[in-house]
Amino acid sequence: MFSRTTRASALLSASAALCLLAACEVVSSDKSKRDTTTVAPTAGAVPSTDSSARGGVPAAPSDSLANTVARDSGVVTLSAEQPVRGGVLFALAEGLAPDIPRCSWKGAPLPCYRAAKGVLAIVPLPADEPAGTFTLTFDRPTGRVTRQITVADHDFGRELVFLDSAHYALVKRSADVARDARALRAVLAGESDTRFWSGSWGAPVKGAHGGGYGAERFYYRAVDSSRAIRLGPELKTRGTFGLDTVVAASRDVPSWRHAGVDLPASRGTSVVAPAAGLVADVGDYILTGHTVIIDHGQGVHSAYFHLDTALVQRGDRVAAGQRIGRVGATGLATGPHLHYGIYVHGKDVDPAAWAAMPAFARDQADAGKSNK
Structure with missing residues (x-):
């Protein structure tokens, strides 16, 4: 829809207005950011998978779980360190290989998917949601990978x-x-x-x-x-x-x-x-x-x-x-x-x-x- 533009405090006479389009805000980053900060797992986060464990000493985890834990590096690559409202944030948690990925944004579940190199989350930052600092998380068997993301404002x-x-x-x-x-x-x-x-x-x-x-x-x-x-x-x-x-x-x-x-x-x-x-x-x-x-x-x-x-x-x-x-x-x-x-x-x-x-x-x- 083509339109004529004004600012909030301006008095606009339509006869003088021209049909203008607001410039697109491009959110991109030439260099990806990496972070290995994670939340430490709680005691007993990896339960025993062997019913023969005795004396309160848990048995070793199964091979499949051990391999998953070994690959959980906790490294997160972001498309932008400070994305802009109206844009989109791409985040890759490298090395994670859960059967069913679980992620969250602002404390609510966020759909995310297994990818060739880990788990990929795509976070929409629509123009009608506020700027601010929010939490992005990736769950893993040994705890939770967490990043604090600051979304910049835009007019x-x-x-x-x-x-x-x-x-x-x-x-x-x-x-x-x-x-x-x-x-x-x-x-x-x-x-x-x-x-x-x-x-x-x-x-x-x-x-x-x-x-x-x-x-x-x-x-x-x-x-x-x-x-x-x-x-x-x-x-x-x-x-x-x-x-x-x-x-x-x-x-x-x-x-x-x-x-x-x-x-x-x-x-x-x-x-x-x-x-x-x-x-x-x-x-x-x-x-x-x-x-x-x-x-x-x-x-x-x-x-x-x-x-x-x-x-x-x-x-x-x-x-x-x-x-x-x-x-x-x-x-x-x-x-x-x-x-x-x-x-x-x-x-x-x-x-x-x-x-x-x-x-x-x-x-x-x-x-x-x-x-x-």
Whole structure:
């Protein structure tokens, strides 16, 4: 969705506003960080596996457990020492080889997966969650590998969008928008053990560059453009574009945080899959228009909104670079463009940050098994 930008304290006259896109925040690191700090195991953390143990002396652990413990180095490689809100953190716990990996973030379970060199966790840092210092953990038979991660803040900007009467009528259909959002959330919550992709991700539209991830967007009628509108700090966005399940009061200003990037392109331009995956949804929704969602496995999805035409069907396997649709202006779009989104474990991240994933995350072979 193209829009015009303002800051929270500014008085904006729409007649003077230009259609701007907020810059993408790219989270990447040229050098990975390693840490061997772990939490010491409690007494008896490795119980006896031999019922013949006597006199309170535990028998030696089985060969399989002994091998696992021997490989538990506790070394964690991070994609960034201080990731940025809106980005994504890749973390590889090297040497861990549990049958079922168990990880947590902020004290809550985080899906993670066995990889060729250990256990890989991908932590989404969506724009609607706060900055701060949080705990990432990897469980292992001998204790717990722990890292304290500081997520830096970022200002994503605020934007005014003026709509003609037909488009404004769409944003006021709150109950229908909420129904669509529930359906889309259910698709994006999917978590499969299989990883369908490998290597670097390509661009969905050749040569297109855009932005707008994380921006707060407030929608008004075109007739309101003749008056000054103040976006004060008391004015908050309701939720995420396309995924807001709350039925708003009729007097509320329609507003959502933009959870992807807008890639300008002419109508009919080819849209391709940036990586291999399975088509999880093809639908027509009020705000997102003709929509395709691809499941890339292990909790990673990509989304394509406002398509003119979808060229795939639900359940199709797609290869990297395969055409999946054509650019359009369906749904809440004031001109032809592609809204491109990346979701990790159901949460949006900046596609530019995702594309900057480190080699250790790109090249990990799928070993299956997760803690989900």
